[in-house]
Amino acid sequence: xxxxxxxxxxxxxxxxxxxxxxxxxxxxxxxxxxxxxxxxxxxxxxxxxxxxxxxxxxxxxxxxxxxxxxxxxxxxxxxxxxxxxxxxxxxxxxxxxxxxxxxxxxxxxxxxxxxxxxxxxxxxxxxxxxxxxxxxxxxxxxxxxxxxxxxxxxxxxxxxxxxxxxxxxxxxxxxxxxxxxxxxxxxxxxxxxxxxxxxxxxxxxxxxxxxxxxxxxxxxxxxxxxxxxxxxxxxxxxxxxxxxxxxxxxxxxxxxxxxxxxxxxxxxxxxxxxxxxxxxxxxxxxxxxx
Amino acid sequence: xxxxxxxxxxxxxxxxxxxxxxxxxxxxxxxxxxxxxxxxxxxxxxxxxxxxxxxxxxxxxxxxxxxxxxxxxxxxxxxxxxxxxxxxxxxxxxxxxxxxxxxxxxxxxxxxxxxxxxxxxxxxxxxxxxxxxxxxxxxxxxxxxxxxxxxxxxxxxxxxxxxxxxxxxxxxxxxxxxxxxxxxxxxxxxxxxxxxxxxxxxxxxxxxxxxxxxxxxxxxxxxxxxxxxxxxxxxxxxxxxxxxxxxxxxxxxxxxxxxxxxxxxxxxxxxxxxxxxx
Numbered sequence: 204x205x206x207x208x209x210x211x212x213x214x215x216x217x218x219x220x221x222x223x224x225x226x227x228x229x230x231x232x233x234x235x236x237x238x239x240x241x242x243x244x245x246x247x248x249x250x251x252x253x254x255x256x257x258x259x260x261x262x263x264x265x266x267x268x269x270x271x272x273x274x275x276x277x278x279x280x281x282x283x284x285x286x287x288x289x290x291x292x293x294x295x296x297x298x299x300x301x302x303x304x305x306x307x308x309x310x311x312x313x314x315x316x317x318x319x320x321x322x323x324x325x326x327x328x329x330x331x332x333x334x335x336x337x338x339x340x341x342x343x344x345x346x347x348x349x350x351x352x353x354x355x356x357x358x359x360x361x362x363x364x365x366x367x368x369x370x371x372x373x374x375x376x377x378x379x380x381x382x383x384x385x386x387x388x389x390x391x392x393x394x395x396x397x398x399x400x401x402x403x404x405x406x407x408x409x410x411x412x413x414x415x416x417x418x419x420x421x422x423x424x425x426x427x428x429x430x431x432x433x434x435x436x437x438x439x440x441x442x443x444x445x446x447x448x449x450x451x452x453x454x455x456x457x458x459x460x461x462x463x464x465x466x467x468x469x470x471x472x473x474x475x476x477x478x479x480x481x482x483x484x485x486x487x488x489x490x491x492x493x
Numbered sequence: 494x495x496x497x498x499x500x501x502x503x504x505x506x507x508x509x510x511x512x513x514x515x516x517x518x519x520x521x522x523x524x525x526x527x528x529x530x531x532x533x534x535x536x537x538x539x540x541x542x543x544x545x546x547x548x549x550x551x552x553x554x555x556x557x558x559x560x561x562x563x564x565x566x567x568x569x570x571x572x573x574x575x576x577x578x579x580x581x582x583x584x585x586x587x588x589x590x591x592x593x594x595x596x597x598x599x600x601x602x603x604x605x606x607x608x609x610x611x612x613x614x615x616x617x618x619x620x621x622x623x624x625x626x627x628x629x630x631x632x633x634x635x636x637x638x639x640x641x642x643x644x645x646x647x648x649x650x651x652x653x654x655x656x657x658x659x660x661x662x663x664x665x666x667x668x669x670x671x672x673x674x675x676x677x678x679x680x681x682x683x684x685x686x687x688x689x690x691x692x693x694x695x696x697x698x699x700x701x702x703x704x705x706x707x708x709x710x711x712x713x714x715x716x717x718x719x720x721x722x723x724x725x726x727x728x729x730x731x732x733x734x735x736x737x738x739x740x741x742x743x744x745x746x747x748x749x750x751x752x753x754x755x756x757x758x759x760x761x762x763x764x765x766x767x768x769x770x771x
Contacts, residue, residue: 212530214503214659219684240662241501241691243684261570281550281591283641297663297670298641302591303570316570341695342666347634375503375659376529379634382586398743400508400532407530410631429743458682458712 206369206388212404214375217424222372223247232368236336237384250327260321260345262301268313276305347383367492397432420448449482495653497672501688503659506708511656512536517759519620521652526668528627536747539616539624548607549590554581560599568597610635675703682713709734
């Protein structure tokens with residue numbers, strides 16, 4: 204079984220559009236949407252829910268007993284999440300990381316860590332394949348843990364079903380969700396755009412893939428927006444032994460097709476559609492289980 | 494007054510809007526909190542004068558003392574410490590630096606060191622903008638450690654523009670938490686609408702007032718506008734889908750620099766926020 208994760212660094216470069224079309228072009232696969240706080244991969248499909256589970260994620264500290272205003276918790280907290288511990292204790296739930304240090308140092312057991320339902324994860328049938336996706340509660344922490352959970356679930360399902368490919372749509376950025384969606388996959392596909400921001404963020408996310416020892420492919424989307432910048436990206440790839448997998452032209456039809464829930468790769472007239480098909484043809488030999 | 498610029502979906506134009514607001518008004522703080530993918534500096538072109546290293550504390554275990562580190566592994570809520578016989582296995586990427594293992598572990602056998610997780614760069618940009626950007630070191634996950642250090646640099650007597658990271662999870666909420674107003678940037682597509690709805694859910698729960706900017710207006714469909722009208726959400730501005738804007742953006746030329754008539758429109762938004770919204 205092979206696994207590939209689509210990432211970008213910068214948001215909005217086309218990860219989900221490309222992933223949606225790959226879902227349609229691939230065979231004997233399973234898909235995972237690892238952008239758990241703003242997931243969009245289901246939108247192009249009509250998902251039929253097969254399974255819904257609660258995600259009990261990390262905990263937060265709560266004052267549940269009688270505080271004696273000793274101030275020890277505030278002193279011990281490294282995340283500035285506790286204030287007023289000598290008068291009227293307050294725990295800032297945005298800052299609290301659920302480490303349990305305050306609970307440990309409290310001499311009268313007035314603080315307890317409480318685990319909450321931090322979201323849900325789902326298994327859906329989307330016609331072309333099974334999709335494992337999730338919905339992290341707004342503002343919740345531990346997206347990495349949720350991603351690991353849905354990836355493990357997808358692996359189990361793929362083994363049971365005899366699927367030989369897991370297609371993973373990643374999150375923007377280079378942090379926790381990206382690292383969790385990349386860890387242990389065979390390939391990363393980096394979708395970038397020829398803008399100053401796109402170039403910078405592509406290099407950053409490539410550093411992450413390199414750090415995790417994952418072979419990267421690169422595709423420049425909207426390449427004709429700035430051909431000079433496209434060449435800069437491609438030069439960087441050649442110098443760093445990153446495989447160039449494709450170039451997709453700017454095409455007004457892409458958002459229109461999205462709005463109509465139609466696949467751009469079905470339009471023989473669309474330059475973007477053709478190049479997404481070519482991108483898939485370039486990648487698919489690597490994604491075969493030998 | 495803190496005005497944050499956010500979006501659920503990435504790549505909708507947060508940086509374009511945040512930079513335009515800052516350039517239109519000037520004499521403000523600009524904070525790039527999108528520390529995983531900081532891009533505002535390409536457009537504001539600040540003269541970076543100062544760089545601060547952001548570190549976190551991470552433990553190391555003196556196994557040669559023969560001490561038992563089982564309690565550290567049991568305590569760690571992030572599963573960053575595992576013990577196998579006399580061996581301690583530490584997973585630095587899972588460590589939050591809470592210091593718990595130091596508290597519970599065998600005395601004198603757990604030590605801590607500073608580990609660099611990124612940088613904060615500081616400088617000046619025209620006109621009169623104090624510029625701060627966070628830069629997470631690739632391979633590290635401590636987005637919030639950097640944002641938390643940046644919090645300390647905010648000059649609260651000034652207008653503060655925060656360029657937030659995308660999404661709706663902890664890094665976005667952390668960036669927004671002290672905001673007086675949030676400008677949500679979206680695009681008129683099903684992805685834009687879905688993620689706009691999610692980010693509004695966050696703002697409502699945080700009781701932060703907000704308005705919407707529709708970027709690349711003309712692509713996709715009219716459902717974002719319908720959604721805003723139906724829910725009485727203020728549409729602050731529409732920015733058309735324009736190849737001139739896109740090509741200039743690709744070279745690092747901001748909207749206001751490309752066409753100065755936008756400065757007036759962004760100033761109006763700031764006037765509205767100051768006078769009516771906050």
